[in-house]
Structures are given as structure tokens and as C-alpha cells.
Amino acid sequence: MPRLRGQAGSGWARFALTVWVVICLVLFSFMRFPYEVLKGRIEASASQSLNRPVRVTGIKASLPLGIRLEGLSVGGQSLPGSLILAPRFMPLLRGRLGLAFKSLQPDGSLRGFVTAPFGNRPNQPLVMGLEADNLDVGIFKGFVSPETAELLSGRLSGRVDLAFEPGELYRGEGSFRLNFKNGNLPLAASELPFDSIGVKNLDFVASLSRGTLEIEQIDLSGSLTGSLSGKVRLRRELARSRLSLEGEAILPPGMENVLENPVAGGKSHFSLSGTLAKPNLK
Known part of the structure; x- marks a missing residue:
């Protein structure tokens, strides 16, 4: 024995x-593994997906089974920190491909995942989740116009969950719970009398369902102080999305003429209708 x-x-x-x-x-x-041989393919695939030029200066291994992209730029804008990509294996059990990603900055981060069906499986959504922690929003400057990028600054925290068919984001399902601090938010609508808003703190809570973005809460303090809620009926061409919003705000000196009937020194009620491209503020 x-x-x-x-x-x-x-x-x-x-x-x-x-x-x-x-x-x-x-x-x-x-x-x-000589990951540099993948550099050209990664740049080409990312550029095609984002419809903007993407450049990477270095690629390294990242344990356990990921890769680290360094010196990343999108649309000519350098992104701070590095980006780590790694496969997710559990979605394979459900017939889906999964990818996890993590953007690390000196004092902030963005983590998330994307899963998509593989094979001939129509009407299957792409699912993604994003979680930001004190993220420098400069990371998004490569995705907007140079004029907008100049006005964008601040820190972002919170979570976004979305499920939508490729190319049909406006008809997707999802939720948003975000906090933006100490920065500047550019406004896309040139018809408004100001091109950006200085933000001390902004809380944003919303849900997306069947083409309608239901804004449950926007609480803002900064150059403007107030709140906003309502609906945005999204369109494939985002600029044509219809606005149906109401709120109240305390206007700083010199901006009283923005509203038809402002309340001096107090909260003025207002509505925002029209489209994203041509909003109508009353």
C-alpha cells in the first residue's frame, strides 16, 4: 500500500x-509575441469603426491575456494614459464574442465591455457597459470637432449600459447615471446665445427605450444653476432629434435676455423644444 x-x-x-x-x-x-505586427491591422480596423484616423505607437502584452495600447490618438487628438484590451470568455457560452477594455489615466479610469453575436444571427443586439471614475473628458476630444474639443474639459464619473443593433443606437435600450464636475460643456446648437456652460457639478440620470431618451434628472450648478427633465425623441440623424424638455434656472447677470420672461434674482421656468440642430428656448 x-x-x-x-x-x-x-x-x-x-x-x-x-x-x-x-x-x-x-x-x-x-x-x-511580436505584437507590433498587429499595429497596422488594429489601426485600420479602429479607424474604419470610428470613422476617424486612429494611431498607436506601441503594443505590449498585458497579463493575463490582454494587450496594452500605448501612445493612442484618435482624430489627431492624443489620449492620456494607455488602453488595455482583453477577451471575455463567458459570452462564448451564449454564442457571443466579448471584449473588455480599460483606459488607465494618472488619476482616473474608464472600464467597460462589449459583446456581440457571431455567425448569422440577425436581430441580436450589441451590448455594452461603461464605468467611469474621475475620468478626464479630454479622452473624448478625438471624437468631436476641433471647435468643440477646444471647449471641452472636466471630470466624469458614473455608468452607462446600452443594448442596440449595429447602426441602430437611437432605437436601443439603456440607462445613464453620470456625474460631471469642474469643467466646461460645449453646446452643439449655434442658435443658443452661448456656446458652452461652465459646470461646477452636474448630475444626469436618464433611460433609453424605443427611440426615446427619458431624462429623469439633470441638476446643474455653475455658470447656470438649475434643473431639467423631459424627453428627447431620437432620430437616425441625431441633429433632427425632437426636444420636449422643461426646467428652471437661475440666470447670471447679463444672461437675462435668454428667456422671454426671466425672474430677476430668482428661478426662471423655461421649456426647450424644436430639434437638437435648431432648439427653441422659451
Whole structure:
């Protein structure tokens, strides 16, 4: 019996050693893989997906099974920190491809995931989740016009969850719970008498369903102080989305003429209708 027990122990030791050697070889191959050969393909695929030029200066391995993109720029705008991409394996059990990503900054981060169906499976949504923690919004400057990028600054925290068919984001389902601090928010509508809003604190809570963005809460303090709620009926062409919003605000000196019937020194009620491209403020 001791002899059999000793043989069994020796067999398990050899098995464990074999597994350990295989793992070490896999990790060594993973770490030593010449990832620079993927640089051109990653840049081309990302540029096509975002419809903007994407550049990467370096690619490295990131344990356990990810890659780290360094020196990343989008639309000519350099992104702070680095971006880590890694596969998600659990979605494979449901017939979906999954990718996790993480953008690390010196004092902030953006984490998230994307899953999509593979094969011929129509009407299956793309699902994504984003979670920001004190994120420098300068990371988004490459996705907007140069004029808008100049006005954009601040810190973002919160979470976004979305599910939509590719190319049909405006008809998707999702939720938003965000906080924006100490920055500047540009306004897309040139018809408004100001091109941006200085923000001390902004809380945004909304849900998306069947093409309608239901804004439950916008509480703002800064160059403007007030609140806003209502609906935005989204269109494929975002600029044509219809606004149906109401709120109240305390206007700073010199901006009283923005509203038809402002309340001096107090909260003025207002409504916002029209479209994103041509809003009508009353």
C-alpha cells in the first residue's frame, strides 16, 4: 500500500510539473509575441469603426491575456494614459464574442465591455457597459470637432449600459447615471446665445427605450444653476432629434435676455423644444 501511495503521489507530481511547464510556455509565448505586427491591422480596423484616423505607437502584452495600447490618438487628438484590451470568455457560452477594455489615466479610469453575436444571427443586439471614475473628458476630444474639443474639459464619473443593433443606437435600450464636475460643456446648437456652460457639478440620470431618451434628472450648478427633465425623441440623424424638455434656472447677470420672461434674482421656468440642430428656448 505505501508503494502504491508513493507511485500515485509521484504521478500527480509529474502531472503538476507538466501542467506548470505548459503554462510557463504559453505565458512565455504570450509575453514574447511580436505584437507590433498587429499595429497596422488594429489601426485600420479602429479607424474604419470610428470613422476617424486612429494611431498607436506601441503594443505590449498585458497579463493575463490582454494587450496594452500605448501612445493612442484618435482624430489627431492624443489620449492620456494607455488602453488595455482583453477577451471575455463567458459570452462564448451564449454564442457571443466579448471584449473588455480599460483606459488607465494618472488619476482616473474608464472600464467597460462589449459583446456581440457571431455567425448569422440577425436581430441580436450589441451590448455594452461603461464605468467611469474621475475620468478626464479630454479622452473624448478625438471624437468631436476641433471647435468643440477646444471647449471641452472636466471630470466624469458614473455608468452607462446600452443594448442596440449595429447602426441602430437611437432605437436601443439603456440607462445613464453620470456625474460631471469642474469643467466646461460645449453646446452643439449655434442658435443658443452661448456656446458652452461652465459646470461646477452636474448630475444626469436618464433611460433609453424605443427611440426615446427619458431624462429623469439633470441638476446643474455653475455658470447656470438649475434643473431639467423631459424627453428627447431620437432620430437616425441625431441633429433632427425632437426636444420636449422643461426646467428652471437661475440666470447670471447679463444672461437675462435668454428667456422671454426671466425672474430677476430668482428661478426662471423655461421649456426647450424644436430639434437638437435648431432648439427653441422659451
